[in-house]
Amino acid sequence: MPYVNIKITREGATAEQKARLIQGATQLLVDVLGKNPATTTVVIDEVDTDNWGIGGEAVSQRRKKGL
Amino acid sequence: MPYVNIKITREGATAEQKARLIQGATQLLVDVLGKNPATTTVVIDEVDTDNWGIGGEAVSQRRKKGL
Amino acid sequence: MPYVNIKITREGATAEQKARLIQGATQLLVDVLGKNPATTTVVIDEVDTDNWGIGGEAVSQRRKKGL
């Protein structure tokens, strides 16, 4: 029954990587809390780098500076 | 004043269906709690099937298996 | 498989009213999109009136003014 939402910047995560995030997050809830994987939901949001800020600055700007 | 967020997989919901979700969710808050529809917000997120997991597996994989 | 999040101010919604929100939101997804109710999740967040703002003002302040 748990619900997990993972937000990452949209920078080329592959379907295979996203499948591993889904599998890993689901297994984590099973291992730590004994939750039922069949009703565990994982939603991944990929966010444009113009729309994600850290340190008061968009990631798109940080990438241009090599950060 | 309520805020409702509906997350579904991106699998072809039409504008008309989304309008019905917005209308129905707003009416539900009016009927059950007497909320003011004028300030009730509904946001629908459509999520790629690679990015939605259930049972530890992406929906895109499940669809290939006929689930 | 849908996920619905309903945010309301914490102003005395009863367990019976919350049960109706859960039932109604689930049925809405069944009726409009043919979703499976067994895997439809509804989460209700009740938010303190100090922590909810509309029109630039906390609801707790608005309530004192009779709004």
Add this chain to the structure above:
Amino acid sequence: MPYVNIKITREGATAEQKARLIQGATQLLVDVLGKNPATTTVVIDEVDTDNWGIGGEAVSQRRKKGL
């Protein structure tokens, strides 16, 4: 360490405007609560006008009516 999520309709916000939202929201947390900007995250979601409802109606419909 705060996390701020700003949801707006997708109606042409520019990268420069989004940068100002990121900067302003981060500064707000610094000014009011003394938070560390380096670990303050801001995520902006732009939502299609078919997917955003207010008053029981999609914004796309409201725009057609000049609202």
Add this chain to the structure above:
Amino acid sequence: MPYVNIKITREGATAEQKARLIQGATQLLVDVLGKNPATTTVVIDEVDTDNWGIGGEAVSQRRKKGL
């Protein structure tokens, strides 16, 4: 920089279990996508069983039925 939100029913998760969820979710992002753990945020929401619905029914009701 990722942000992970884990929602579970409030049914007695301990501080130690929540620490394991935080550690595990952070490590997952490191392992799969090479993310920097220092800026990875995990937020756990514990939701009252009256406020979480599955199958159109509150978890509090399901628990009374032994589900």
Add this chain to the structure above:
Amino acid sequence: MPYVNIKITREGATAEQKARLIQGATQLLVDVLGKNPATTTVVIDEVDTDNWGIGGEAVSQRRKKGL
């Protein structure tokens, strides 16, 4: 119409500080995007320090170490 969600650790923010966050976030949307403050919603979530992780560790643990 925008919706802003601010998540902070529960470490004693006062009603007055939360009112300033609500006012400031609303004004930011007015200033940058010309949004209508009357329908701008701000929701503040205060999260227990056991339930907020950064760097793979709960904030409650970090506070004990003086971080």
